[in-house]
Amino acid sequence: MSRAEKGVVAAGHPLTAQAGAQVLREGGNAVDAAVAATLTSFVTEPLLTGLGAGGYMLVAGAGIAPSLLDFFVQAPTRLGDGSEAELHGIDVSFGDAAQRFHVGPASCGVYGTPAGVCEAIERWGTIALAQLAAPAARLASEGVRLNAGQAYIAEILTGLLTSTPECAALWAPEGRVLREGEMLVNPELSEALMCLAEKGAEPFYRGDIAGAVCDWLSARGGSLTREDLAGYRALAREPVVIGYRDRVILTNPPPSAGGTLLAYALALLDRGPTPPTLSGIVAAMAAAQSERTAEFVEGLDGERFLERFMGSRLGSTTHISVIDAQGLACSTTCTNGEGSGVVVPGTGMHLNNVMGEEDLNPLGFHLHPAGRRMPSMMAPSVVMREGEVELVLGSAGSNRIRSALLQTVVAVVDHGMSAQQAVDAPRVHYEDGVVFAEPGIDVQVFEDEASVVRFGALNLFFGGVQAAMRRDGRLSGAGDPRRGGVAVSL
Numbered sequence: 001m002s003r004a005e006k007g008v009v010a011a012g013h014p015l016t017a018q019a020g021a022q023v024l025r026e027g028g029n030a031v032d033a034a035v036a037a038t039l040t041s042f043v044t045e046p047l048l049t050g051l052g053a054g055g056y057m058l059v060a061g062a063g064i065a066p067s068l069l070d071f072f073v074q075a076p077t078r079l080g081d082g083s084e085a086e087l088h089g090i091d092v093s094f095g096d097a098a099q100r101f102h103v104g105p106a107s108c109g110v111y112g113t114p115a116g117v118c119e120a121i122e123r124w125g126t127i128a129l130a131q132l133a134a135p136a137a138r139l140a141s142e143g144v145r146l147n148a149g150q151a152y153i154a155e156i157l158t159g160l161l162t163s164t165p166e167c168a169a170l171w172a173p174e175g176r177v178l179r180e181g182e183m184l185v186n187p188e189l190s191e192a193l194m195c196l197a198e199k200g201a202e203p204f205y206r207g208d209i210a211g212a213v214c215d216w217l218s219a220r221g222g223s224l225t226r227e228d229l230a231g232y233r234a235l236a237r238e239p240v241v242i243g244y245r246d247r248v249i250l251t252n253p254p255p256s257a258g259g260t261l262l263a264y265a266l267a268l269l270d271r272g273p274t275p276p277t278l279s280g281i282v283a284a285m286a287a288a289q290s291e292r293t294a295e296f297v298e299g300l301d302g303e304r305f306l307e308r309f310m311g312s313r314l315g316s317t318t319h320i321s322v323i324d325a326q327g328l329a330c331s332t333t334c335t336n337g338e339g340s341g342v343v344v345p346g347t348g349m350h351l352n353n354v355m356g357e358e359d360l361n362p363l364g365f366h367l368h369p370a371g372r373r374m375p376s377m378m379a380p381s382v383v384m385r386e387g388e389v390e391l392v393l394g395s396a397g398s399n400r401i402r403s404a405l406l407q408t409v410v411a412v413v414d415h416g417m418s419a420q421q422a423v424d425a426p427r428v429h430y431e432d433g434v435v436f437a438e439p440g441i442d443v444q445v446f447e448d449e450a451s452v453v454r455f456g457a458l459n460l461f462f463g464g465v466q467a468a469m470r471r472d473g474r475l476s477g478a479g480d481p482r483r484g485g486v487a488v489s490l
Contacts, residue, residue, distance in 0.1 A: 006325045008477035010419075010466035010487040011037050012318040012396070013044040015144065017479070019135055020322055021488040023127065030322040031059060031124040032132060034330040035117050037320045039136040039193065042113075044144050046184070047153050047339055048318040048396065051192055051204070052213075052351035054112035055334030056252055057120055058239060058380040061389040062328035066241075066250050069123070071116025071234040072376050073109035073354040075368040076224040085221025087356045087365060090159040092338070099398075102356030102365070103160050103341045105222030109354040109374060110232050113334060114196055114204040119234035133197035140193060140348070143185035149484025151180035153460075163341035167350065170343055189348030205229045209347055216344045217351075228370065239382075244270050245413050247390065251381040255372070258379035261288040262402045266409065275414035278428065279445055285403055285430040317378060317396030318483075321468040323475055329389040329468070331380035335396070357398070377401045383409060389470055391419070396483060397463030403429040404463030412469070419469040419478035423485075427462040438462060458482050 007030070009020035020037035028036070034057065042050045049055070054073035060066035078084060087102035121129050146154065154161060154177050161171040170186060171177055178184055195203055203209045210229045217224050239250040242263040249266060252259030265284040269276045276284075317335035340353035354374055356365065361374075368374065377399055383391035391412055395404040404427060411422035426440035434451045437443045438459065443452045455461070464483030469476050479485025 005475065006490050007033070008323055008468045008475045008487055008489045009033055009037060010321045010468050010477040010479050010485065011041065012048065012464055012466060012479070012483050012485050013041065013147070013150070014486045014488075015044045015139070016041045016320065017486050017488040020320065021490055023132065024322075024324055025490050028127045029124070029326070030324040030328040030330040031120055032127045033324065034320050034322045034332045035120055035125065035129070036132040036135070037322070038113070038117060038332055038334060039133050040139065041318055041320065041334070042193070043136050043140045043186070043189065045150065045318050046186070046350060047150065047157060048336060049113070049334040050336050050339075050350050051113055051189070051196070051347075052108075052111045052349040053334050053336040054109070054352065054354065055116060055332060056256065056376070056378055056380050057116065058250060058252070058331040058382055059124055060239075060250055060329050060382045060384070061323075062326045064328070066239050066382070068237045068239045068252055068380075069116060069120055069234055070237055070256070070373065071112035071119065072256065072378070073112060073352055073374050074228070074232060075355065075370055075372045075374060076108070076110055076228045077370040078223045078366055083221065084223050088163065090163070092156050100358065101160070101338050101353065102358070103163060103338070103353045104356070105217050105220040105340070105342055107337070107340045107353035107356030108217060108222055108224055108342060108351040110224060110228045111204075111352060112232065112234060114201040115232060115234040117196075118201045123236070129200070130197040133193050137190045137193040137197065140186050140190035143183040145183055146178055146180050147484060148180050151178070154178060157338060160338055160341050164343065166343040166345060167341045186348045188346060192348050205232055212346055213344050213349065213351070217342065220342075222342070231371065242266055244409065245274060246385070247413055248384040249381060249409065250384065252376075252379045255375055256378065257375040258377035258402050259381070262379050262381070262405055264288050265402065265406050269410065276410060278442070281407065281410065282428060282430045282435060282446065284406070288402065289431060317398070317401070317464075319380065319394035319396055319464065319466045321392040321394060321466045321477070323389060323392055323468045323470055327389055327470065329382050329392045331382055331392045331394050333378040333380045333394040333396075335376075335378060379405055381405060383413070391467060391469050393465055393467040395463040395465040395480075397461070399431060400429050400461065400463045403427065404465050408465050408467065419467045419476050423465050423467055423478040423480050426458070429462060436461070
């Protein structure tokens with residue numbers, strides 16, 4: 001566990017966290033630090049995020065009105081005339097479980113991260129974007145040595161990384177995917193980051209980079225248009241607010257699905273004993289999953305959906321968590337899916353495959369109308385206690401995000417664990433009649449009513465929670481060992 005007095009940054013890679021901590025050290029606030037860390041993650045965690053990705057940022061504390069900045073991926077225009085390419089399926093093994101992903105030009109949605117980081121700095125930042133982006137650009141040019149976590153992800157995504165010549169040239173320059181200790185160098189990404197620093201988001205949505213992306217995709221059957229990019233905006237929303245025990249939880253509102261389902265599960269647990277039983281936690285997971293019907297997915301985009309949903313029932317990703325010395329919290333989750341395998345020449349951008357993610361398209365692919373934000377499972381969250389930030393958290397992990405966050409909140413609030421203890425604790429996940437469990441979880445109680453999959457060790461399948469905590473006036477942080485997470489303090 002990392003303790004601090006002035007600030008803490010928890011992230012999925014040591015260099016990502018160090019970039020944020022350096023900004024706090026130089027006098028920046030939590031949002032400045034989160035943006036610097038996010039830009040660095042585009043270089044250090046390029047299979048999880050990037051300039052072609054999307055995400056969310058939740059800002060709260062220090063007397064400001066809580067706000068959720070939505071810069072997630074948006075559905076592109078589809079002509080429906082047979083000119084679009086088909087999705088390409090690849091199977092990815094997590095060792096004890098497997099998952100199928102869909103990639104290629106047809107999987108690319110309207111990216112949001114360039115717009116998101118620029119909007120965040122304009123709203124809450126105190127340091128110029130050019131200063132925050134320069135270290136990340138330099139790192140992309142010089143190269144990053146793959147650590148064990150990133151090398152493992154590259155290994156299991158070999159089929160994706162060699163699916164196009166451009167992606168293979170970046171990730172398999174010698175005919176095999178890069179391994180631990182080898183350098184990933186992307187000078188074109190460095191140039192794109194400097195373009196963002198100097199000119200803002202405009203080139204990525206209405207300028208030469210937007211044109212290059214759309215032309216490249218169009219020639220290969222992608223459906224992303226210049227009009228789709230030109231119309232994109234980062235949007236500020238009011239967070240979901242839900243009571244749990246004596247705390248207030250802030251999380252991602254509709255049209256994201258993850259925050260709503262997390263809030264629902266927490267509300268169900270809040271009716272029961274503290275601490276909740278393992279059976280109670282799994283039952284809450286099952287109840288939340290059962291609500292993900294066609295009506296739920298379609299209704300997410302509707303006005304006041306959250307109030308109607310809660311009232312009628314209750315009567316591939318990376319995350320960065322930051323708390324600064326003033327108590328301002330910033331919780332930022334971004335994802336590239338797993339990446340589409342499409343790397344656009346001249347930009348260094350590996351575009352997202354969000355339109356090919358089964359977890360985000362539970363009713364089928366290409367059913368969302370153009371311009372609709374995709375119903376993400378990502379749920380950057382903040383736990384408030386007596387009006388102040390107690391816990392900042394979020395997770396990677398696709399459909400396991402809400403399970404990981406639910407168990408982390410229960411560990412902190414109901415069991416009084418530290419941030420690191422809560423993040424390190426073994427996890428369980430329920431989905432489609434199957435209970436997945438890490439070592440240390442007693443699953444015998446479920447064997448008569450569900451299939452059980454036991455993992456041999458902690459696994460990135462169960463998410464990657466990065467957390468920052470303020471307790472008794474002291475700051476601490478925790479990085480998730482499942483995804484090479486680390487917390488840096490000052």
